[in-house]
Amino acid sequence: MPEPQLTVRRNDERSRYEIDVDGVLGGYADFEQVSPGLVRFPETVIDPAFREKGVGTLLVDEALRDAAARGQTVIPLCPFVRHFLREHEVPGLNVQWPPAVGEA
Template identity: 50%
Template sequence: MTDTDDQPTVSRNDEDHRYEVHLGDVLAGFTQFRADARGRLLFPHTEVDPAFRGRGLAQIVVAEAMADAARRGETVVPHCPVVSKYLETHDVPGLSVEWPHKPHPE
């Protein structure tokens, strides 16, 4: 585990189609998204660098991604198991979620 006292920060990176969580200047993890033909945001994958695991960073980046999508009025389609689990256990005010019929292969 990498030692750092930096607080995690989350930002949306539209160029790389993902929300990123940083500790200081270091990219510690991300959750990817892509817009489908209907304009919904599909979330296929979330990843945290092994050096930063065990700090709850996946939850932090997904929480902020879902809150930001809600603020933007976007609809989320969770294919990633991390995103799905988060949405099953947390209420995100104002977020529109459309559950997929089939799991998305990673």
């Protein structure tokens, strides 16, 4: 079975990064521009058909690399994005960690 064709793109109209799996939308990572140079990632959604196949990891990796290339600071609100950042380094990315739940 051939490897699926995965393509990540930034969709500014919908304020999200999207990943296509063989031409089908496999998921997206929403972003919110807080101010120039500051962006929040509140949610990542992966189609259940593509979970546990590395689709979300590739999506978030590409999205964060793009944010780094744009010189943006990222606020990771999404649990998936937070977990990714704890496990992987994204060269040049500035991260502004949100307070932990229960912190002021």
